[in-house]
Amino acid sequence: MKISQAVHDFVQLAIKMETFALMDRVYLENRVLALIGEDSMQKISQTSSKDSLEILDILVDTARKNKKFETITQQEIFEAQLMDLLTPVPSQVNQTFHELAKEDSKQATNYFHNLGKQTNYIQTRAVKKNIHYLHETKYGEIEITINLSKPEKDPREIAKAKLIKENDYPICQLCMENEGYLGRMNHPDRSNHRIIRLNLNNEQWGFQYSPYAYFNEHSIILNTKHIPMKIDERTFRNLFAFVEQFPHYTVGSNADLPIVGGSILTHDHYQSGNHEFPMAKATIRKVIHLSDFPQIHAGILNWPMSVLRLQSEKKEDLVKASLFVLSKWKNYSDERVQIVAKTNDGIEHHTITPIVRRRNHLYEIDLVLRDNNVSDEHPDGIFHPHKEVQHIKQENIGLIEVMGLAILPPRLKTELREVENYLLENENTISPIHLSWAQEIKEKNEITSQNVRSIVEKNVGEKFLQVLSHAGVFKDTNEGHLSFERFIYFLNEANIK
Numbered sequence: 001m002k003i004s005q006a007v008h009d010f011v012q013l014a015i016k017m018e019t020f021a022l023m024d025r026v027y028l029e030n031r032v033l034a035l036i037g038e039d040s041m042q043k044i045s046q047t048s049s050k051d052s053l054e055i056l057d058i059l060v061d062t063a064r065k066n067k068k069f070e071t072i073t074q075q076e077i078f079e080a081q082l083m084d085l086l087t088p089v090p091s092q093v094n095q096t097f098h099e100l101a102k103e104d105s106k107q108a109t110n111y112f113h114n115l116g117k118q119t120n121y122i123q124t125r126a127v128k129k130n131i132h133y134l135h136e137t138k139y140g141e142i143e144i145t146i147n148l149s150k151p152e153k154d155p156r157e158i159a160k161a162k163l164i165k166e167n168d169y170p171i172c173q174l175c176m177e178n179e180g181y182l183g184r185m186n187h188p189d190r191s192n193h194r195i196i197r198l199n200l201n202n203e204q205w206g207f208q209y210s211p212y213a214y215f216n217e218h219s220i221i222l223n224t225k226h227i228p229m230k231i232d233e234r235t236f237r238n239l240f241a242f243v244e245q246f247p248h249y250t251v252g253s254n255a256d257l258p259i260v261g262g263s264i265l266t267h268d269h270y271q272s273g274n275h276e277f278p279m280a281k282a283t284i285r286k287v288i289h290l291s292d293f294p295q296i297h298a299g300i301l302n303w304p305m306s307v308l309r310l311q312s313e314k315k316e317d318l319v320k321a322s323l324f325v326l327s328k329w330k331n332y333s334d335e336r337v338q339i340v341a342k343t344n345d346g347i348e349h350h351t352i353t354p355i356v357r358r359r360n361h362l363y364e365i366d367l368v369l370r371d372n373n374v375s376d377e378h379p380d381g382i383f384h385p386h387k388e389v390q391h392i393k394q395e396n397i398g399l400i401e402v403m404g405l406a407i408l409p410p411r412l413k414t415e416l417r418e419v420e421n422y423l424l425e426n427e428n429t430i431s432p433i434h435l436s437w438a439q440e441i442k443e444k445n446e447i448t449s450q451n452v453r454s455i456v457e458k459n460v461g462e463k464f465l466q467v468l469s470h471a472g473v474f475k476d477t478n479e480g481h482l483s484f485e486r487f488i489y490f491l492n493e494a495n496i497k
C-alpha cells in the first residue's frame with residue numbers, strides 16, 4: 001500500500017508539474033514500477049501531502065530492497081533516472097524559462113532553480129551538511145565553508161574506477177553532452193539535468209545550476225563548445241550581457257592560467273548566483289583616475305587581494321577600460337615586489353579574475369590582478385597559499401574565494417575536531433600538520449570546552465585571510481600600496497608623457 005501510494009503521489013506530482021498529461025497516468029505508473037522493481041499497483045484514492053524528496057526516499061528504499069542498485073554510484077544514477085521522469089524535457093524547460101524571462105528574468109531563474117531542487121538535481125540535503133560561518137575581519141565579514149556535500153565514494157569503487165576503460169564522452173563535466181547522460185563510475189549522473197540555452201552577444205551559451213551549490217543559486221554559464229578558458233574582450237562583453245539579462249545575479253570568471261585559475265581550465269565557463277559576496281560589500285580604499293577613461297569611476301578596493309573596481313552607466317565604457325587594464329597588466333613587471341609579467345622562457349604570468357554586477361543604475365566590474373609565477377622560495381606559486389597556511393588550504397584561490405567565500409576541504413571537519421581535543425588536553429590524534437598552529441592557539445587563549453569551537457573557527461578564519469593576502473599581488477602594507485600606485489601610474493603613463 002505504502003509503495004503504491006508513493007508511485008501514485010509521484011505520478012500526480014509529474015502531472016501537476018505538467019511534465020506529463022493526465023492521459024499518461026497509467027503509463028507513467030508502470031514506468032515507475034519497472035524502475036523500482038515492483039510488478040503491481042494498488043488503486044489509490046487520495047494523494048498524500050508528501051514532497052518530491054520524501055516520495056523519492058520511499059521509492060529508493062523499495063528499489064534497494066529489490067536489488068536495483070548496490071553501490072553509492074549506482075544509487076545516484078538510479079535516483080537521477082527516477083527524478084528524470086519528474087523533470088520536463090529540455091525543450092519544455094527552455095520554453096517555460098524564456099517565456100517567464102520575457103516578463104521578469106528573476107521569475108525565470110526562480111522557476112529553474114525550484115525545478116532543480118524539486119527534482120533533486122540540486123542536492124539541497126547534501127548542501128545542508130556543509131559547515132558555514134562568518135568571520136569578522138578588518139575588511140568586513142568573510143564567509144568560511146567546509147565543503148561536506150559531495151558524497152564520499154566507497155574506496156572499493158574508487159579502486160574499480162581506475163580499472164575501467166578510458167571514455168572521453170562527455171569530454172568534461174561542463175559539456176552540453178551531459179544533459180540527460182546516465183553517468184558511470186567516473187562521471188556524474190545527469191539523467192535529470194537540464195540546460196537553458198542563453199544568447200550572449202549572439203552566441204549560444206548554456207546555463208545550469210550547480211548540483212552542490214556553494215552559495216545561493218550558484219550557477220554555471222558554459223560555452224556550448226569544449227574550448228579552453230580565456231580572459232579577453234569577449235569575456236568582458238559576455239559578463240556584462242549576462243547581468244543585463246539577469247540584473248539580480250553577480251557573475252564572474254575564473255582566471256585562465258594554472259595556479260590562479262579554477263579547477264576546470266579546459267572548458268570555457270563563468271559562474272553566477274544570487275548572493276552578495278563579502279567583496280561586493282568592501283569599500284574603496286583609494287579613488288583613482290584613469291586618464292583614458294575620464295567618464296568611469298575607479299578605485300582600489302579595501303581588500304586583501306589586489307582589486308580595481310570600475311563603475312559606469314555604460315557597459316561599453318567598462319568593456320574597453322577592462323580590456324585596457326588587462327593588456328597593461330599583462331605587460332607590467334615590478335621586480336621589487338616579485339611581479340614578473342613574462343619569464344625568459346616566454347611564458348606569460350599575468351591575467352585577471354573579473355567579477356561583474358549591477359549596482360542600482362550602474363554597471364560595476366571588479367578586476368582582480370593575478371600572477372601565477374613561481375620561485376624557489378614558493379614553488380607552488382608566489383601568489384598562492386604559502387607553505388605555512390597549506391595545512392588549512394592548499395588548493396587554488398579561484399573566483400569564489402577571491403570574493404571572500406572560503407571553500408575548505410572536507411578533511412578539515414575531522415582534523416579540526418582533533419585540534420579541539422588537543423586544545424582541551426583530551427586524548428587526540430592531532431595531525432602533525434596542525435601541531436605548531438595548535439600550540440600557538442593554546443598559548444594565546446584561555447581554552448574551555450565552551451569556547452574551543454569558536455576559537456578554532458576564528459583561527460581558521462584568520463588563516464583564510466592570510467591565504468587571500470598571499471594571493472594578492474600588491475600587499476596591504478605601505479610598500480604594497482606604493483607598488484599598487486606605481487601600477488596605476490603605469491596605466492596613465494602614455495598620457496603623462
Ligand SMILES: [Zn+2]
Nearest residue numbers: 172175226267
Ligand atoms: Zn567540456
